[in-house]
Amino acid sequence: MHNGRYMNFSPKDASSLARDGMQALRSGDARLARESFDAIVSLGVDDASSCTGLAIACRRLEDGPASLAAIDRALAHEPRNLRALIVKGDLLDWLGDPRGASSHYMAAVTLARSAGQVPADLHPDLARAQAQCERIAGQIEERVRSRLAAQGMVEGRSGGRFLQSLDILFGRKRAYFQQPRYYYFPGLANIPFFDRADFPWLDQVEAATGEIRAELLEIMRQESAFKPYVQGDPRRPRKEQDGMLDNPDWSAFYLWKNGTAVGEHTVRAPATMAALAGAPLTQMANRSPSILFSQLRAGAHIPPHCGLVNSRLICHLPLIVPGKCAFRVGNEIREWEEGKAWVFDDSIEHEAWNRSEATRVILLFEIWRPELSTEERAFVTAMFEAIDACGGERPDWEI
Numbered sequence: 001m002h003n004g005r006y007m008n009f010s011p012k013d014a015s016s017l018a019r020d021g022m023q024a025l026r027s028g029d030a031r032l033a034r035e036s037f038d039a040i041v042s043l044g045v046d047d048a049s050s051c052t053g054l055a056i057a058c059r060r061l062e063d064g065p066a067s068l069a070a071i072d073r074a075l076a077h078e079p080r081n082l083r084a085l086i087v088k089g090d091l092l093d094w095l096g097d098p099r100g101a102s103s104h105y106m107a108a109v110t111l112a113r114s115a116g117q118v119p120a121d122l123h124p125d126l127a128r129a130q131a132q133c134e135r136i137a138g139q140i141e142e143r144v145r146s147r148l149a150a151q152g153m154v155e156g157r158s159g160g161r162f163l164q165s166l167d168i169l170f171g172r173k174r175a176y177f178q179q180p181r182y183y184y185f186p187g188l189a190n191i192p193f194f195d196r197a198d199f200p201w202l203d204q205v206e207a208a209t210g211e212i213r214a215e216l217l218e219i220m221r222q223e224s225a226f227k228p229y230v231q232g233d234p235r236r237p238r239k240e241q242d243g244m245l246d247n248p249d250w251s252a253f254y255l256w257k258n259g260t261a262v263g264e265h266t267v268r269a270p271a272t273m274a275a276l277a278g279a280p281l282t283q284m285a286n287r288s289p290s291i292l293f294s295q296l297r298a299g300a301h302i303p304p305h306c307g308l309v310n311s312r313l314i315c316h317l318p319l320i321v322p323g324k325c326a327f328r329v330g331n332e333i334r335e336w337e338e339g340k341a342w343v344f345d346d347s348i349e350h351e352a353w354n355r356s357e358a359t360r361v362i363l364l365f366e367i368w369r370p371e372l373s374t375e376e377r378a379f380v381t382a383m384f385e386a387i388d389a390c391g392g393e394r395p396d397w398e399i
Contacts, residue, residue, distance in 0.1 A: 014045040021053050030060035041073075048078035052087055059091055067091055082108045082115075082122055086129050093132065102136040105129040141170045164331070176330035180347040182308035185380070188371055192329035192350075194313065194343040198370065201278040202341045205317055208275035209339040212363060213319045215269040216293055219253055220361075226251035226295050249300035256291040259284055272363065280367045282312050284381050286388050291365040296325070301353040304328075307346035311380050312366045317341045322358035327351075336362065343367070 021036030037054035040046045046054075051074035058067035071091055074084040089104035108129050112118050118126065144166070145155075155163070167173040177190050196202065219225050229250045254262050255269055266273055272291075282288040296302065307314070316327075318336035326335045329350040334342065344350070354360045368377055 014040050014043060014050075017043075018050055018053070021050065021057070025053060025056060030057045033057040034061060037070075041070075046073070046077075048074045048081045048084055051077065052081070052084045055084075055087055055091065059087075059094065064091070064095055068095070080111055082112055082118060083125065085111070086125050089129060089132065093136070098136045098139065102133050102140075105133045105136075109133065137170055141166075167331070173331040176348050178310045178345065178347040179306045179349065180308055180310045181306055183311065183384075184347075185309075185311045185369075185372070185376075188310055188369060190330075190348065191345060192332050192348050193334065194345075196342060199315075199341075199343055201280075202315070202343075204278055205275045205315075206339055206341055208271055209317065209319065211271035212269070212275060212317070213338075215272055216319050216361060216363075219268055219293065226253050226293075228252075229294065249297045250302055251295045251297075253293040253295075254290065255293075256289050258290060259287050276365060279315070279365065280370075282366050282368050284384055287384055288312070289366055291363075293319070294362050294364045296352060296354045296360045298322075298354055298357045298359060302351055304349050304351040306349050310345065310347035311369055311372060313343050313369055314346045315341060315343050315365050315367060317363040318360075319363060320359065320361040322354075322356040322360060324355040325360045326353060326355075336360065 017036045017040050021033045021040075024030070024033035024036060034054060034057035037046075037050050037057060040050045041054065051070050055067045055070035055074060058064075058070055068091060071084060071088045074081060075088065078084065085104045085108035089101045089108070091101075092098075092104065093101035106129075109126060112122070112126050145153075149155075153162075164173065168175050176192065178184065178188065226248070228246045228248050229252045230245050230247065253265065255266050255272065256262065276291065281291075316336070318338050318340065321336045321338050326333055327350065328334075329344045329346075330348050372380070
C-alpha cells in the first residue's frame with residue numbers, strides 16, 4: 001500500500017520509483033522503500049528486483065506475511081534469481097523454518113556455481129548463504145545425532161553402514177559408486193573394501209609373506225626389472241594419465257600379464273605362485289589374470305581413477321611398507337600393513353600415495369567378484385573372448 005506522494009505516478013515512472021526504493025533501503029528508511037516498491041506493484045509493472053526490494057523492506061519492518069508474499073512474487077517472475085533465493089532463505093530462517101531456509105540458500109549457491117560468473121556485489125551474500133547452509137546443517141545434525149544417541153546409537157560402534165549414511169547425508173562424505181570405464185555388470189553392491197573374513201583362502205597367501213618378500217627382494221636386486229605401470233602403446237594414440245604415463249615412480253614386475261604367464265618371471269617367484277594356488281583368479285584369454293609386484297617410489301602419488309570393469313576385485317598383499325603409505329577407495333582411507341591383505345573394488349574411485357622416504361611394494365592380483373555365479377563368469381569370459389576375436393581394441397585391463 002502506498003501513500004499520496006505516489007498516487008499520480010504512471011507505469012513509465014517505475015524506474016524512478018525503483019531508484020527511490022533502493023536509495024531508501026541503502027539509507028535505512030525501510031518505510032519509504034516499502035512505499036516505493038509497493039507503488040511499482042500497484043502499477044502492475046513490478047519485476048523480480050522490485051519485489052525483492054519490497055520483501056527486504058517488509059522484513060525490516062517485521063511484516064513477515066507481506067515479506068513472504070513479495071519474495072514469492074519475485075521468484076514467480078524469476079525462479080532462478082540468486083538474490084531472491086537468498087532473501088527467501090533469510091526470511092524463512094527468521095520465520096523459524098531452517099530446512100526451508102537451507103534449501104533456498106543451497107539452491108542459490110548451486111546455481112551460482114553453474115553460472116560461472118555472477119555480479120560482484122552478490123559474492124558476499126553467496127558466501128553468507130554458504131555459511132548459513134553449513135550452520136543450519138550443523139544444527140540439524142546435532143539434533144539428529146542427539147535423538148539417535150537417545151535411541152541407543154554409539155558413535156564409532158553402532159551400525160557402520162548407518163553411520164556412513166549420516167556422514168553422506170550431512171555432507172561430511174560423498175557417495176561413491178562403481179564407475180568402470182569399459183564394462184559394467186549390474187546389480188553388484190558398491191563396497192569399497194570387502195570383509196577380509198569372506199576370503200579365507202587369503203590365509204595361505206598371508207602365511208607365505210616371508211617367502212614372497214624374499215623372492216621380491218631378489219628381483220629388486222636387478223634395477224631394470226620394474227617397468228612403468230602405465231605404458232604408452234605406439235599402435236594407439238598417446239593418452240596422458242595425470243603424469244603417470246611412462247612414469248617409473250609407479251612401476252611393476254609382472255608374473256602374469258593379460259592372461260599369460262611371463263615365463264622368465266614366474267620361475268623367479270615359485271613361492272609366490274604357490275601361495276596363489278587357492279585364489280579364485282580370473283581366467284580369461286588375452287586379458288586376465290594379471291599378477292604383479294607393484295612398486296611406488298618415495299613421494300609418489302597415484303591420482304584418483306577407476307578401473308575398467310567391475311566384474312573382478314583387486315587384492316593387495318603388502319610386502320615392503322616404510323610407513324606414511326596410504327590407499328583410498330571411495331571415502332575410506334587405509335594404511336598398508338606388511339603381511340595383511342585386503343580386497344577392494346577398483347571400479348570405485350581410488351588413489352594411493354607414498355609420503356615416506358623409501359619405496360613401497362605390494363603383490364597385486366585380481367579375482368572374480370564372489371557374487372558372480374559360475375554361469376555368469378563363463379558368460380563374461382565368452383563375451384570378452386568374442387570381442388577380442390572380432391579384432392576390437394583390448395584396453396589395458398589394469399588402468
